[in-house]
Amino acid sequence: DAGVTQSPTHLIKTRGQHVTLRCSPISGHKSVSWYQQVLGQGPQFIFQYYEKEERGRGNFPDRFSARQFPNYSSELNVNALLLGDSALYLCASSPSRVRETQYFGPGTRLLVL
Amino acid sequence: AQSVTQLGSHVSVSEGALVLLRCNYSSSVPPYLFWYVQYPNQGLQLLLKYTTGATLVKGINGFEAEFKKSETSFHLTKPSAHMSDAAEYFCAVSVGFGNEKLTFGTGTRLTIIP
Numbered sequence: 223d224a225g226v227t228q229s230p231t232h233l234i235k236t237r238g239q240h241v242t243l244r245c246s247p248i249s250g251h252k253s254v255s256w257y258q259q260v261l262g263q264g265p266q267f268i269f270q271y272y273e274k275e276e277r278g279r280g281n282f283p284d285r286f287s288a289r290q291f292p293n294y295s296s297e298l299n300v301n302a303l304l305l306g307d308s309a310l311y312l313c314a315s316s317p318s319r320v321r322e323t324q325y326f327g328p329g330t331r332l333l334v335l
Numbered sequence: 336a337q338s339v340t341q342l343g344s345h346v347s348v349s350e351g352a353l354v355l356l357r358c359n360y361s362s363s364v365p366p367y368l369f370w371y372v373q374y375p376n377q378g379l380q381l382l383l384k385y386t387t388g389a390t391l392v393k394g395i396n397g398f399e400a401e402f403k404k405s406e407t408s409f410h411l412t413k414p415s416a417h418m419s420d421a422a423e424y425f426c427a428v429s430v431g432f433g434n435e436k437l438t439f440g441t442g443t444r445l446t447i448i449p
Contacts, residue, residue: 226378253435255436257437263441263442264425264440265425267437278436280436312378322435323381324435326371326378326379327378331376
């Protein structure tokens, strides 16, 4: 079975631009979560979506938004990019939202210049 | 709020030696605890997890961890290190029914000395 997939794998943007990152969960998984991993740190929780509704949000500014589609895939959008947004963005999926194991994708590495 | 502390940002062991990576957590409710491994330029792979029941948990690649409530610890061990174990290791906690948010530690980079 295919694991969690993310696209693109790498991305370079300039300050002030907008970016959209995409995630496809494992087949049958209905919950998708997004994490930001800055170099040298552990992942930080951004959002969780379940059944197309936001179920959790971390301590990130409103420039960050996300949505989940009927096929359970998800997009993470970041507006007005800052240099500090440079990071590895990880998507994780799980069957439901009841404390089940989260399976991570390979991530999208974003560099903001 | 929950938190995770990983003691030692860098750990070096000789090939064949014991691996011990330390993790302490803070949680006001019974936690679910996880260890993930991250190889260079890759995502996170689950090594093992503790939910309820047996406190000694066995995972993949010969790793195991023991949940000690009295010490609020969940240390990761492997009896004999292999070169392929070199990676970044993250301890994480999940609390709250219906809340899947994972709170991660800052990670421990494991280096294996030939």
